Amino acid sequence: xxxxxxxxxxxxxxxxxxxxxxxxxxxxxxxxxxxxxxxxxxxxxxxxxxxxxxxxxxxxxxxxxxxxxxxxxxxxxxxxxxxxxxxxxxxxxxxxxxxxxxxxxxxxxxxxxxxxxxxxxxxxxxxxxxxxxxxxxxxxxxxxxxxxxxxxxxxxxxxxxxxxxxxxxxxxxxxxxxxxxxxxxxxxxxxxxxxxxxxxxxxxxxxxxxxxxxxxxxxxxxxxxxxxxxxxxxxxxxxxxxxxxxxxxxxxxxxxxxxxxxxxxxxxxxxxxxxxxxxxxxxxxxxxxxxxxxxxxxxxxxxxxxxxxxxxxxxxxxxxxxxxxxxxxxxxxxxxxxxxxxxxxxxxxxxxxxxxxxxxxxxxxxxxxxxxxxxxxxxxxxxxxxxxxxxxxxxxxxxxxxxxxxxxxxxxxxxxxxxxxxxxxxxxxxxxxxxxxxxxxxxxxxxxxxxxxxxxxxxxxxxxxxxxxxxxxxxxxxxxxxxxxxxxxxxxxxxxxxxxxxxxxxxxxxxxxxxxxxxxxxxxxxxxxxxxxxxxxxxxxxxxxxxxxxxxxxxxxxxxxxxxxxxxxxxxxxxxxxxxxxxxxxxxxxxxxxxxxxxxxxxxxxxxxxxxxxxxxxxxxxxxxxxxxxxxxxxxxxxxxxxx
Numbered sequence: 001x002x003x004x005x006x007x008x009x010x011x012x013x014x015x016x017x018x019x020x021x022x023x024x025x026x027x028x029x030x031x032x033x034x035x036x037x038x039x040x041x042x043x044x045x046x047x048x049x050x051x052x053x054x055x056x057x058x059x060x061x062x063x064x065x066x067x068x069x070x071x072x073x074x075x076x077x078x079x080x081x082x083x084x085x086x087x088x089x090x091x092x093x094x095x096x097x098x099x100x101x102x103x104x105x106x107x108x109x110x111x112x113x114x115x116x117x118x119x120x121x122x123x124x125x126x127x128x129x130x131x132x133x134x135x136x137x138x139x140x141x142x143x144x145x146x147x148x149x150x151x152x153x154x155x156x157x158x159x160x161x162x163x164x165x166x167x168x169x170x171x172x173x174x175x176x177x178x179x180x181x182x183x184x185x186x187x188x189x190x191x192x193x194x195x196x197x198x199x200x201x202x203x204x205x206x207x208x209x210x211x212x213x214x215x216x217x218x219x220x221x222x223x224x225x226x227x228x229x230x231x232x233x234x235x236x237x238x239x240x241x242x243x244x245x246x247x248x249x250x251x252x253x254x255x256x257x258x259x260x261x262x263x264x265x266x267x268x269x270x271x272x273x274x275x276x277x278x279x280x281x282x283x284x285x286x287x288x289x290x291x292x293x294x295x296x297x298x299x300x301x302x303x304x305x306x307x308x309x310x311x312x313x314x315x316x317x318x319x320x321x322x323x324x325x326x327x328x329x330x331x332x333x334x335x336x337x338x339x340x341x342x343x344x345x346x347x348x349x350x351x352x353x354x355x356x357x358x359x360x361x362x363x364x365x366x367x368x369x370x371x372x373x374x375x376x377x378x379x380x381x382x383x384x385x386x387x388x389x390x391x392x393x394x395x396x397x398x399x400x401x402x403x404x405x406x407x408x409x410x411x412x413x414x415x416x417x418x419x420x421x422x423x424x425x426x427x428x429x430x431x432x433x434x435x436x437x438x439x440x441x442x443x444x445x446x447x448x449x450x451x452x453x454x455x456x457x458x459x460x461x462x463x464x465x466x467x468x469x470x471x472x473x474x475x476x477x478x479x480x481x482x483x484x485x486x487x488x489x490x491x492x493x494x495x496x497x498x499x500x501x502x503x504x505x506x507x508x509x510x511x512x513x514x515x516x517x518x519x520x521x522x523x524x525x526x527x528x529x530x531x532x533x534x535x536x537x538x539x540x541x542x543x544x545x546x547x548x549x550x551x552x553x554x555x556x557x558x559x560x561x562x563x564x565x566x567x568x569x570x571x572x573x574x575x576x577x578x579x580x581x582x583x584x585x586x587x588x589x590x591x592x593x594x595x596x597x598x599x600x601x602x603x604x605x606x607x608x609x610x611x612x613x614x615x616x617x618x619x620x621x622x623x624x625x626x627x628x629x630x631x632x633x634x635x636x637x638x639x640x641x642x643x644x
Contacts, residue, residue, distance in 0.1 A: 016047060203232075485575075518629070
């Protein structure tokens with residue numbers, strides 16, 4: 001039973017992926033009388049793992065044992081469908097999430113086929129949110145507003161909430177296709193999102209025999225494999241001036257006589273020390289980290305570690321030994337700079353064989369334009385006639401919801417083009433200070449690859465009204481908007497929000513998705529209920545006081561200034577640490593996941609050393625997995641009860 005009065009809820013969660021589900025479960029476990037509603041634009045739950053998003057061959061990068069909730073064993077729940085050492089099929093993940101939702105009574109709180117278009121912050125000390133919701137799949141349980149209440153949106157619904165949790169993640173809306181001449185390309189031109197929705201139909205179409213796949217990320221690998229394994233000819237285009245292809249590692253790598261499972265290595269305490277990390281000292285090994293990253297000899301060891309890791313991946317995947325075509329998939333930079341761009345080969349076969357037998361041809365060129373049925377490159381070369389093209393070029397990294405008023409975008413920390421000059425100045429000052437501190441603490445980051453100028457640009461689709469091919473091919477004619485990056489405290493909370501009525505969950509990319517989601521759900525509950533007192537500052541010293549010439553509109557009392565500066569450090573660190581990933585836009589990390597968990601647990605007042613009481617046990621007792629964090633919610637409940 002829902003306890004809402006009319007269209008008002010205590011909490012509304014947008015998104016029914018694993019982050020939204022565990023956020024709802026955690027909130028209700030701690031406050032069972034809460035009127036809580038979950039909204040999702042898909043027809044089924046699961047987010048990325050919703051039925052309509054599961055394309056042929058989709059599997060987790062994780063193997064069984066590193067992709068499950070701490071209190072919900074996937075091998076037990078999906079008995080006979082998963083086994084140790086396997087990557088988990090998309091259909092099984094969906095089933096797992098459905099059973100999780102059913103176990104915790106979340107299905108009755110779900111409204112599917114409902115898209116939130118706007119979120120308006122309500123004035124006053126209490127805050128709250130007014131949401132505009134439209135039905136994308138006809139959920140009749142959402143009552144419609146009276147005709148005329150919303151001009152031009154007669155099918156919309158208005159809901160209000162005291163607290164809003166946005167758990168839509170970073171893979172909901174594809175980056176629009178903005179290739180010059182796209183409107184003159186006659187075959188189907190699809191985004192990866194389109195492929196997710198209609199992959200089987202495209203793959204089974206006998207008229208589609210030659211496909212272009214554009215992009216170098218893991219999703220491009222998946223698309224290439226899907227077509228090549230169906231005996232379709234693939235031209236794989238990777239932009240020559242871009243980041244290039246990602247690192248693709250086997251699930252296990254050979255280290256001398258030992259074969260090591262790669263995923264748990266990133267949550268092995270000893271190995272995380274080798275990653276320069278602005279929040280790294282929250283793990284309790286600050287002196288060791290300062291020696292490794294602050295001394296010349298220490299940095300030599302760190303560089304050797306990363307060179308060895310990347311070299312082993314290249315060697316054991318045969319990128320340099322399987323022929324000229326496979327060699328084109330060599331990443332441009334060392335593994336140190338890639339974050340989640342260090343991904344896993346989970347195909348059950350050697351994908352490179354399709355390059356070796358000529359089924360797949362790799363072209364690392366910049367595209368000049370599309371014309372007719374061809375891709376034309378800046379070198380003057382062109383493809384043979386194409387039957388379809390899939391652009392696997394990433395996702396829009398803004399929220400997907402129009403937050404109002406736009407004057408609050410800087411306070412909310414969301415990507416925006418609506419900052420005032422004063423707000424821009426505020427962050428310019430904070431980030432300048434943050435850059436100085438980051439490079440002083442981690443000098444090797446100054447030697448990283450440059451940042452792509454397009455990293456903060458969200459292109460708009462080419463205007464179909466252009467009256468000439470030349471206009472379509474001219475980049476200057478296209479609309480491009482440079483958005484600010486995500487600027488969230490701990491990657492979740494608005495940096496300046498006294499009401500504490502909004503959190504963003506899942507706006508972080510990491511390999512430990514499920515564990516991070518569980519911990520973030522507990523952190524978010526504590527934050528939204530004013531029961532979070534973060535003491536840890538990322539800086540070695542209090543934030544420097546701004547000079548008189550640097551005073552800006554967001555200068556706050558010392559406490560809030562600390563939050564702002566921590567937010568600047570947290571987000572600017574990604575720009576320097578992971579330039580070949582998405583660090584300039586939002587948090588994206590791999591070996592920094594475990595100290596991030598440490599930081600969240602310390603914010604919550606919980607112990608972060610969970611392997612025993614000694615430093616030796618922490619460093620040498622193996623990786624952190626789901627079992628190490630089992631019972632976090634009960635721990636926090638007991639602690640809060642004692643404090644109360």
